[in-house]
Amino acid sequence: MLTGPLHSIISVAFICRQPLTAGINRETTLNRFMRYQTQSPCETTAPVSKLSTIATALGMKDPYTLEHNRRVAIYVRRLAKRIGLNGTAADNIRLGGLLHDIGKIGLSTKVLNNTLDRLSGDMLAEVQLHPLTGARILKDFNVPPAVIDFVLYHHEKMDGTGYPFGLRSGQIPLGAKIIRVADCFDAITTDRPYQQRKSWIEALAILRQLSGTDLSPLLVEAFIADIKEYGLARRPTRFIAFYSPVSARRF
Numbered sequence: 415m416l417t418g419p420l421h422s423i424i425s426v427a428f429i430c431r432q433p434l435t436a437g438i439n440r441e442t443t444l445n446r447f448m449r450y451q452t453q454s455p456c457e458t459t460a461p462v463s464k465l466s467t468i469a470t471a472l473g474m475k476d477p478y479t480l481e482h483n484r485r486v487a488i489y490v491r492r493l494a495k496r497i498g499l500n501g502t503a504a505d506n507i508r509l510g511g512l513l514h515d516i517g518k519i520g521l522s523t524k525v526l527n528n529t530l531d532r533l534s535g536d537m538l539a540e541v542q543l544h545p546l547t548g549a550r551i552l553k554d555f556n557v558p559p560a561v562i563d564f565v566l567y568h569h570e571k572m573d574g575t576g577y578p579f580g581l582r583s584g585q586i587p588l589g590a591k592i593i594r595v596a597d598c599f600d601a602i603t604t605d606r607p608y609q610q611r612k613s614w615i616e617a618l619a620i621l622r623q624l625s626g627t628d629l630s631p632l633l634v635e636a637f638i639a640d641i642k643e644y645g646l647a648r649r650p651t652r653f654i655a656f657y658s659p660v661s662a663r664r665f
């Protein structure tokens with residue numbers, strides 16, 4: 415099996431040519447993914463640092479998502495620390511935040527450049543595959559299984575109406591719930607082709623509206639306290655900066 419940069423580049427090429435376009439059969443894709451999950455893992459996987467190749471490719475295709483991933487990583491490490499997590503648990507959540515939308519490298523330019531606030535059914539189905547695509551990419555790398563779970567489940571909601579599996583509160587890993595809170599906040603407070611950013615005060619009010627049905631109430635309150643104390647994430651970050659354990663560094 416190939417390893418190293420060549421493997422990373424081939425992985426990107428493979429993902430980019432996936433048929434994630436209009437008319438996709440979501441059920442079939444889910445079944446295919448579940449079959450993939452049960453296959454024995456690769457004997458040799460690429461090191462996590464090689465994921466920077468995919469992150470670079472994602473940034474060239476979709477600069478917003480690359481920066482969004484970086485901001486979310488900052489928020490999740492702050493939130494993890496605030497609720498008392500440290501060591502490997504905090505490191506995994508931070509890496510999960512950095513990688514949570516890496517599956518968007520598989521989205522078509524039609525979806526990425528969409529300016530409508532509502533997506534068509536086909537476009538929505540395509541977007542809803544990105545957690546699966548992300549998990550599929552990460553399985554070829556030496557990423558902790560917990561991090562792959564965070565990426566896979568970061569769009570699940572407390573009331574079971576999320577995707578791709580419709581998990582409910584107790585079934586969703588804590589790391590995925592933390593990423594979801596930060597993901598929502600950053601999406602609200604930044605400009606997108608289809609929406610203007612809202613103020614952080616408005617964004618926190620929206621998080622409270624989503625608390626209980628979509629987001630974990632405990633995490634929402636901790637996140638609100640953190641934003642009031644430390645403000646928004648603006649500091650630019652690089653992928654490699656996240657590769658060293660957070661437990662060994664200050665932020």
Ligand SMILES: [Fe+2]
Nearest residue numbers: 514515568569
């Ligand atoms: Fe996402």
